[in-house]
Amino acid sequence: MAAAETQVPGISRREFLYYIWTASIALYLAEFTGLILWFAIPKIREGEFGGVFNVSPTAIPGINEPPVDNAEGRFWLVNLNTSDSTGIERMYQASDESSPIEGVAAIYKVCTHLGCIYKWNDASNRFECPCHGSKYRLDGRRIQSPAPRSLDRFEVTLTFDDGSSESSGTDELGQFLPVPLDGRTVVGMNVDTGSQKKGVELTLLQDLV
Ligand code: FES
Known part of the structure; x- marks a missing residue:
């Protein structure tokens, strides 16, 4: 017999895990986008040695x-x-x-x-x-x-x-x-x-x- 789903007041356990998973993906995508931008934006400006x-x-x-x-x-x-x-x-x-x-x-x-x-x-x-x-x-x-x-x-x-x-x-x-x-x-x-x-x-x- 399946175990009864744990209930958190106002939110089910399944919904809670879904929100955690969605937040993790969003955080990962934000970090990934930040990294791409960090590499893409030139660090050396025009008129500085190296530019x-x-x-x-x-x-x-x-x-x-x-x-x-x-x-x-x-x-x-x-x-x-x-x-x-x-x-x-x-x-x-x-x-x-x-x-x-x-x-x-x-x-x-x-x-x-x-x-x-x-x-x-x-x-x-x-x-x-x-x-x-x-x-x-x-x-x-x-x-x-x-x-x-x-x-x-x-x-x-x-x-x-x-x-x-x-x-x-x-x-x-x-x-x-x-x-x-x-x-x-x-x-x-x-x-x-x-x-x-x-x-x-x-x-x-x-x-x-
Ligand atoms: S001759 Fe220029 S550094 Fe030695």
Whole structure:
């Protein structure tokens, strides 16, 4: 014979268990939704390191001119063109580089050796690290070790006056390439410091003839 159903004043045992079960499911769904939202909402805001920096096109230096420092974004902006003899002492084409290097790049300000903050040296026309003496060309390629590789770069997106836009491509080694200007006028620029690619290990420039 079935056991008699326990009665709670005003509510049956079956109803009570049903309400508990419904409340548990609702709580679980609320936690699950909260977790999804927590992962979906970006934690880093625009203009904070790790996020996207909206940079004025006027910040772009002239061709092969010294780099422009972006302190908040922790990058140097450079405008390279090895087909242009302007500032060639800063940005020259090495003997193992078959194609011209042209365009705008954003270079991470941390040395690839042990993470010191290197500086641009106007007298020597190169980046120099004060910690152990690594040196880099204007585009971040290693001139002198102990740095194990060239400087890292962030993804750059340029918008042009014809309405088009172009982002950093990558070379066969996976390094971000400068965004070429091709004579176009830049009207907008973003640097995504959350999108970073490591510099590559090429022959030291000091070892090339
Ligand atoms: S950290 Fe830059 S050379 Fe060592």
